[in-house]
Each structure stands twice: as structure tokens, then as C-alpha cells.
Amino acid sequence: MKKFLTWAFFMVLILAAVAFCAFLYFIPPFFIEPPETFSKAQNDAAPAVADIADPAERAIAEHGRYLVVTSGCIGCHQMPGPKGPQFDKYLAGGLKFLTHDGTYVTRNLTPDKDTGLARRNDDEVKRVLRSGVFPDGHVAPYRLMPWGSYTNWTEEDRHAVVVYLRHLPAVRHQIPEPAAPSPFRDPTAFEEVYGGADYGGAKGH
Amino acid sequence: MKRPTEHRSGRAITLGTAAVLLVGALGAARTEIHGQPAPTPAAAAAPSEAEARGKRVYDTHCVECHGRTGRGDGPASPMLVPRPRDFTTGRYKLRSTETGSIPTDEDLLRTVRQGVYGSAMPAWEKVLSDADIQDVVVYIKTWSPRFATERAASVALGAQVPSSPESIARGQEVFAKLRCGSCHGTDGRGTGAIATEFEDDRKQPLRAADLTEPWTFHGGPAARDIYLRFRVGMTGTPMPSFAGAASDADMWDLANYVVSLARKPVWSMNAEEITALYAREAAEAKADPIRRGKYLVDTHLCAVCHSPLDRDGKIMPGMKLAGGQLIRVLPFGDYPTCNLTSDKETGLGRWTDDQIKRVITTGIRPNGVRLPPFPMDWSAFSAMTPDDLNAMVAYLRTVPPVSNTIPEMTRPFLPMYLWGKFKMLVLQDDPPIMFYSGNVGTRGGAR
Numbered sequence: 001m002k003k004f005l006t007w008a009f010f011m012v013l014i015l016a017a018v019a020f021c022a023f024l025y026f027i028p029p030f031f032i033e034p035p036e037t038f039s040k041a042q043n044d045a046a047p048a049v050a051d052i053a054d055p056a057e058r059a060i061a062e063h064g065r066y067l068v069v070t071s072g073c074i075g076c077h078q079m080p081g082p083k084g085p086q087f088d089k090y091l092a093g094g095l096k097f098l099t100h101d102g103t104y105v106t107r108n109l110t111p112d113k114d115t116g117l118a119r120r121n122d123d124e125v126k127r128v129l130r131s132g133v134f135p136d137g138h139v140a141p142y143r144l145m146p147w148g149s150y151t152n153w154t155e156e157d158r159h160a161v162v163v164y165l166r167h168l169p170a171v172r173h174q175i176p177e178p179a180a181p182s183p184f185r186d187p188t189a190f191e192e193v194y195g196g197a198d199y200g201g202a203k204g205h
Numbered sequence: 206m207k208r209p210t211e212h213r214s215g216r217a218i219t220l221g222t223a224a225v226l227l228v229g230a231l232g233a234a235r236t237e238i239h240g241q242p243a244p245t246p247a248a249a250a251a252p253s254e255a256e257a258r259g260k261r262v263y264d265t266h267c268v269e270c271h272g273r274t275g276r277g278d279g280p281a282s283p284m285l286v287p288r289p290r291d292f293t294t295g296r297y298k299l300r301s302t303e304t305g306s307i308p309t310d311e312d313l314l315r316t317v318r319q320g321v322y323g324s325a326m327p328a329w330e331k332v333l334s335d336a337d338i339q340d341v342v343v344y345i346k347t348w349s350p351r352f353a354t355e356r357a358a359s360v361a362l363g364a365q366v367p368s369s370p371e372s373i374a375r376g377q378e379v380f381a382k383l384r385c386g387s388c389h390g391t392d393g394r395g396t397g398a399i400a401t402e403f404e405d406d407r408k409q410p411l412r413a414a415d416l417t418e419p420w421t422f423h424g425g426p427a428a429r430d431i432y433l434r435f436r437v438g439m440t441g442t443p444m445p446s447f448a449g450a451a452s453d454a455d456m457w458d459l460a461n462y463v464v465s466l467a468r469k470p471v472w473s474m475n476a477e478e479i480t481a482l483y484a485r486e487a488a489e490a491k492a493d494p495i496r497r498g499k500y501l502v503d504t505h506l507c508a509v510c511h512s513p514l515d516r517d518g519k520i521m522p523g524m525k526l527a528g529g530q531l532i533r534v535l536p537f538g539d540y541p542t543c544n545l546t547s548d549k550e551t552g553l554g555r556w557t558d559d560q561i562k563r564v565i566t567t568g569i570r571p572n573g574v575r576l577p578p579f580p581m582d583w584s585a586f587s588a589m590t591p592d593d594l595n596a597m598v599a600y601l602r603t604v605p606p607v608s609n610t611i612p613e614m615t616r617p618f619l620p621m622y623l624w625g626k627f628k629m630l631v632l633q634d635d636p637p638i639m640f641y642s643g644n645v646g647t648r649g650g651a652r
Contacts, residue, residue: 021623024623024626024627024630025619025622025623025626027626027630028575035566035567035568035569035575035583035584035587036567036587038578038584039566039567039583039584039587039588042584042585043584043585043587043588055475055476056474056475056476056479058476059476059479059480059483060471060472060479063483066588069585069588070505070585070586070588070589070593071504071505071506071585072505072506072582072585072586074582074585075579075580075582075585098637123331127327127331127332130325130327131320131325131326131327132269132281132325133266133327133332135332137265137266137332137333138265139265139266139269140269141269141280141281141518142269142280142281142284142509142518143280143509143518146506146509147281147325148281148284148285148509149284149503149504149505149506149507149508149509150504151284151285151325152284152286152500152503152504153504154421155323155418155420155421155470156470156471156472156482157504159470159471159472160471184639185535185637185639186533186639188641189533189639189640189641190514190518190639190640190641190642191639191640192637192638192639192640193579193580193637193638193639193640194635194637195579195635195638196629196633196634196635196636197635
């Protein structure tokens with residue numbers, strides 16, 4: 001009897017282990033929903049522009065919204081959370097990038113006056129989008145903040161993007177300044193992106 | 206904060222430091238002997254202090270586009286239209302000097318201070334001190350020996366003809382007589398032009414200016430700036446000097462006419478005008494989907510990942526959109542980027558339009574494999590209008606074929622895969638996405 005119990009116990013243990021491995025194997029990477037549901041949640045998260053009083057501003061912001069949504073700003077500037085992207089904090093930044101030049105966390109693009117773009121004038125924001133030159137003078141590698149692509153926007157489209165960003169709900173989210181390079185997990189890699197946790201608030205990895 | 210671009214690679218730092226130390230030592234020696242700073246024009250002699258300071262500014266702010274050797278081949282350069290200036294040739298577009306000659310210091314200073322409108326060159330006066338700008342101009346002149354041997358003198362401007370309806374009308378006749386419309390279009394917007402896309406003398410892409418958008422004029426929007434472009438031409442581009450073909454007064458009239466072509470920019474428009482502008486842009490996009498598609502591909506980051514990279518992060522020559530960049534998404538596997546050129550065997554040549562659109566908008570490849578939502582941002586692209594999607598596909602069909610066989614995505618060894626997922630789901634570890642330089646395709650060698 002005792003022998004049988006021990007045997008059964010180990011069988012259950014092995015079965016549980018196999019079941020757990022199967023669970024790990026079959027749980028889909030990154031997302032559960034079908035792509036359409038996933039996309040809809042993400043694209044609907046971009047705040048609408050209907051509340052803007054000035055009709056000219058509203059028309060430009062509408063155009064800017066299309067550009068912001070389709071250009072993938074959210075891919076890097078969305079604050080991630082343990083249960084998926086925190087869409088209530090749209091474009092508030094927080095992904096960490098390791099490069100051979102330094103460690104960067106994506107900036108807060110909402111118009112928060114202490115931590116966001118309200119500290120920057122239109123020229124400064126457009127200069128980043130057009131030339132990768134930040135207000136402190138440093139030049140971002142063209143593919144990190146991918147200004148190498150956004151520089152091809154017409155000046156008018158770039159303006160529309162900035163107008164839309166100015167109308168996002170402000171989110172207070174302090175982003176740490178770029179720091180010295182961190183060691184890479186794989187030193188042969190060119191750059192590494194960490195997107196699972198919120199790296200705003202000056203936390204280390 | 207450390208300037209990140211300063212330590213792009215250890216070797217560059219060492220070389221840079223050595224150069225600065227050497228220059229500093231020489232500068233000190235000269236100061237001791239002569240009791241005064243080195244004279245500026247002696248480019249053949251030891252570098253001056255201004256040059257050393259200029260090198261530091263250059264290495265921090267300019268290399269991303271103009272490259273470490275000043276050839277205009279920095280990591281970002283393949284993405285840019287127009288391409289960054291190659292300083293080694295001594296040939297400059299924006300000059301106040303005769304065709305073929307070098308620019309004056311004032312020309313160079315002006316370009317650095319104000320930037321080049323309609324390009325990625327920013328107005329550095331907003332970021333750098335004027336002393337830094339003067340130093341960097343001293344430094345960039347050392348790239349070309351022409352500055353040591355030739356003298357630059359601004360051309361004498363003819364008496365400015367003030368703008369008036371008569372002058373503008375005369376300018377319109379000059380516009381027709383000089384056949385400006387063959388590149389800029391009869392309306393200044395490219396309508397009826399023989400071509401608006403060109404190559405410069407280095408075979409780099411270039412487009413004719415839209416004369417109704419003065420905020421994109423490389424040399425500046427004022428009548429004097431425009432007059433200068435007619436007077437001395439833009440070296441290295443199809444834009445010639447008209448000094449022999451038109452009188453000074455003609456060129457001033459023409460400048461006044463071009464100024465008069467300007468339309469309102471969107472930031473000065475009222476709501477009706479904005480709606481009309483966007484409607485016009487949408488109609489033009491529909492009429493010329495390939496042009497619209499090129500704009501979309503250029504602005505939607507495609508080439509950033511779908512091109513193989515060298516060690517500096519620069520797209521390998523001739524391999525733009527040819528895929529082959531390795532992206533490792535831990536723990537899910539290696540995702541080499543697809544070849545987006547129209548190559549029949551290795552690119553999109555055999556894909557149907559629907560297959561291309563499906564992967565762009567849902568991340569589902571023709572073989573059923575689903576891509577993670579990052580870095581291939583299919584969820585963002587799914588918000589594109591059907592017209593824009595069609596335009597993007599139409600343009601991708603026209604990208605010249607480059608043969609680059611891309612390997613299939615690979616999963617890691619099963620226990621590693623399970624361990625990675627365990628760390629991610631249970632230990633809440635943050636798995637990275639890693640980008641590699643090199644080309645995992647068959648062309649251009651492995652990393």
C-alpha cells in the first residue's frame with residue numbers, strides 16, 4: 001500500500017511537470033487575442049480629438065492622430081505593465097534600450113509640465129523628429145529613436161504630429177536620463193530592448 | 206550626462222583622445238615658441254586649437270550623418286534625402302560664390318547656424334554656441350585641400366528688384382524662357398515636369414524643390430536666397446547657374462515670381478483651408494499611389510529593420526529593404542527580417558498583394574506563422590487606410606530586386622524555450638529583444 005502511494009505520488013508529480021511544460025509550450029508568445037482584437041484595443045487607445053475647440057487645430061490634430069497611430073510611436077513609447085500595455089497612460093514612455101552608446105528609456109510624450117513634452121517647445125520636438133538632435137545637444141542614433149525615418153515626413157505632417165501630441169492627456173511619469181552603457185546579455189548584439197517592466201521612475205534593471 | 210555619441214566604440218575614443226592630446230601638445234608648443242596662437246590659414250601645418258575644438262564638436266554632433274571621415278556616409282545617411290554633404294570634395298550646394306568654387310566661411314557658418322530647410326540638417330545655432338559653430342567650420346574645411354589653396358569670394362549681387370506685380374509678371378516669363386518647369390513643373394509643384402526625382406553627382410537621390418513650399422527651400426525662402434541659387438547654381442545637382450542665360454534683373458524678377466508662388470503652410474491655415482489641403486493630398490495620393498507608397502515606406506521605419514547593417518549600424522550599400530537583419534526575441538526565437546524588394550526568388554516578387562497586406566496588418570505570414578507585435582508593428586499598420594495600404598504595396602512592387610535569401614525564423618532548443626517562458630511567466634523576468642548587425646541572408650556575408 002505504502003509502495004503504491006509513493007509510486008502514485010511520483011506519477012502525479014511527473015504528470016504535473018509534463019502538463020506544466022505543455023502549458024508553457026502552448027501558451028502563445030506575447031499575446032492571447034486574435035490580431036484584430038489586439039490591434040483594435042491599441043488603436044482605439046489613442047485619444048480622440050473631438051474635444052478640441054479650435055476647428056483648425058482639431059483638423060490638424062486629427063491628421064496627426066492618424067500619423068501617430070500608424071507610425072508605431074506606441075511600439076516604444078507605451079508604458080508596459082504586468083498585464084499588458086497601460087493604455088490609460090498613452091505614450092507616457094518607459095521601455096528600456098541598451099546600446100553600445102548608452103542606456104536609454106523612451107521618453108514621456110504626453111504634455112506633462114514636469115516630466116513630459118510640455119517642457120519642450122515645438123521647435124525642440126520637431127528637431128528630434130527631423131534630425132535626432134535632443135535639447136541637450138546629443139544626437140540619437142538614427143535607428144534608436146528612428147528619426148532616420150521620421151525625417152522624411154513633410155514639415156506639415158511633422159507639425160500635425162506635434163499638434164496631436166500636445167493634446168494628449170498629460171501623464172506624470174518621470175523618465176531617467178540616458179546613462180552609461182550597460183553590459184549586454186549577448187555582447188555580440190547591436191542593441192537590446194527591454195519592454196516587460198516600467199523603466200520610468202529611474203529604476204535599474 | 207555623458208554625450209552618448211562620444212563613445213560609439215572604444216577604438217574611436219582612443220584614436221580621438223590621441224588626436225586631441227597630440228593636437229593639444231602641438232598647440233602648446235607653438236604657443237610657447239611664438240607666444241601667440243597658431244595662424245589660422247596654415248592648413249598644411251599642424252592643426253590649430255580651433256580645429257581640435259572643432260573636431261570634438263564634429264565627433265559629438267556630426268558623425269551620425271556626415272560620418273567619421275567626413276564623406277557624408279554616417280550611419281544615418283542612407284535614410285536621408287538629400288544625402289549629407291561629403292566634405293572631402295570641397296563641392297557645396299549652398300554658396301554665394303561662383304559655380305565650381307568653394308564657399309566662403311560665411312556661407313558655411315550660415316548653413317550650420319540656420320540648418321538646411323527640407324533636410325535633416327538642423328539649425329545648430331539653437332543647440333551649439335557660436336564659438337562651437339565657428340570651430341566646427343574650421344574643422345570641416347580641413348577635409349578638403351581646396352580650402353588651403355583656393356580663395357572664396359562672394360559674387361556681386363545685382364541691384365535687387367523690389368517685388369511688384371510687374372516684376373512677378375516678368376519673372377513668370379523668365380520662368381518659361383529658362384524652362385524651369387521641366388523640373389519644377391509649370392505650377393512650381395512638379396505638374397507637367399519631365400522628372401522631379403534626380404540623382405546628384407554622387408548618384409544619390411534628390412528631388413526638385415516644390416516651389417510652392419518655401420519652408421523646404423534648402424538655401425532659404427527669401428528672394429535673395431532664391432536669387433543666389435539662380436546666380437551661382439547648386440553644384441553637384443541638376444540645378445545650374447543661369448548667370449549666362451539671364452540678366453541680373455531677370456533673376457531678381459524670377460526670384461520675386463518664385464516667392465509669389467508660395468502657398469500658406471498648414472500652421473497658418475484656417476479650418477476650411479486645412480480640410481481642402483488634406484483633401485487635395487488624399488486625391489494626389491490616389492492619383493499617384495507609387496509616390497504615396499514611397500512616402501509611407503520612407504516614413505514608417507521599414508528600412509530601419511528590413512535592411513542588413515554594418516557594425517556602425519549603417520545600412521549595407523545597395524541593401525536597403527533587402528532584409529537579413531537578425532532580430533532575436535527571447536525566448537521565442539530568431540526572426541530574420543524579410544527581403545522587401547521585388548525580387549522574384551527571395552523578395553516579395555511572388556507574394557500576392559493580399560499576402561503582403563495580411564502580414565503588414567496582422568503579422569500573419571503566408572505560411573501561417575504569427576509575428577510578435579513588436580518590433581514588427583503590424584498592429585499600428587492595421588490602422589492605415591485601405592488606400593495607403595494599397596499604395597505601400599504598389600511602391601514595394603517597384604523596389605528594384607535585390608537577391609538576398611532570408612532563412613526561416615528559428616525556435617531555440619526546446620528546453621531553452623521552456624526555460625525562457627518559465628522565467629518570463631513565473632519569475633516575471635523581462636526578456637529582451639536583441640538586434641544584430643550583419644546580414645543573415647545569403648548576400649553580403651554573415652556577421
